[in-house]
Amino acid sequence: MRVSVVGLGPGAGQDLTGRAAAALEECDLIVGYTAYVALLEGRFPGKERRSTGMRREVDRCRMAVEEAVRGRDVALVCSGDSGVYGMAALVYEVSRDYPPIEIEVIPGITAACGGAAVLGAPLTHDFAVVSLSDLMTPWAAIETRLELAARADFVLCLYNPASRGRPDHLKRACDILLREKSPETVCGYVRNIGRAGEEAHTCTLAQLREVEADMFTTVFVGNRQTTLIGGKMVTPRGYLQRGE
């Protein structure tokens, strides 16, 4: 009957929304990447669960749509938001191959918002979100986006800053940003947002170049106004600066 594409927020914990929790309560079947389904262990008892491994995104979405075609209510779970680099678009895309079903996208707290809250308030002005994964986007396109975003003085939030196959992407991204931005630009990064082992750090853009990020790290690069207040990364919106 229906696929609900559910954003669990970071860690699927206290940042889960009421709507996401209701969808998980009401569904017949929970489908997702193994690690995300595991985040729900011990909760929503009695629900059938099916998980698929990394890089099986198309299989996972087809499975969810096929079960809905069979008449079941399926919750396809995503970490963070279901739209931001999540499965929502792919569910719409694969659904074209099947009889019509209902699709509902249920948003969640994405790592940009969740990580920003841990660091302070880096996203209080215009910002751009860029994934450093070149699995599906040519690196040249990523490079162009970084360069133009830096020139436009957007705050930047970087997803997928590294993985086993591409350990140096963050360093390469910093080198591009350093062409336009001061090495003293205030930056921050958060590991394991909303999960065990959550840790946040601030640094300069020059120092960020040397940080060893992993796939559970979200990185923030400030704009020209971003500053540190009591160790927190803060981008002013301009209320005080206009003279109040």
Place this chain on the structure above:
Amino acid sequence: MRVSVVGLGPGAGQDLTGRAAAALEECDLIVGYTAYVALLEGRFPGKERRSTGMRREVDRCRMAVEEAVRGRDVALVCSGDSGVYGMAALVYEVSRDYPPIEIEVIPGITAACGGAAVLGAPLTHDFAVVSLSDLMTPWAAIETRLELAARADFVLCLYNPASRGRPDHLKRACDILLREKSPETVCGYVRNIGRAGEEAHTCTLAQLREVEADMFTTVFVGNRQTTLIGGKMVTPRGYLQRGE
């Protein structure tokens, strides 16, 4: 004792997170813009409430910090996320004038994520968020950001596309985007996300130029790959396009 800067999500309804609800349950005092405090009417009984009108952001944050200095636990509420154009940065900024207090930022579903979910899945690839309000940002800076974001082929999410004092900002923004982007670019906009009167529409960039937006409208402009599937605005991440 503490200021919790709480993102209520769009409409403060079913997209409220568990953490935000807990903060509202546990606080002594709820502070916010009149319209946002009104969204909580009938809930969280027994809490003192104080609201201030539009453009009283600095007063509101000072009030919250001063009450915390007096030993109270204050929830300062924001629509959407508390960080994305919210009050989080300003609370850190004004707190420098007072004895130390605890500040916690509690994220919420921002209009980019909430509106995207209503439209389908427009934000499934790199995107930029730009406010068209020139109250605190020179219009020339907004123009530069739009131009460079268009050149970088970011999906765009536009906040504050219009208000009484600047009814033509969306038209002006479209004219800038049309220098770089096709007039056929898939766009969408959502009014009153998560509230009574929620409505979503899709259109082309050429048509978006003629849309009368208001301050409760959030606008989405697709990238070169964004398409319509069954009336929904969908930006492919690339899973199918890489040949699966």
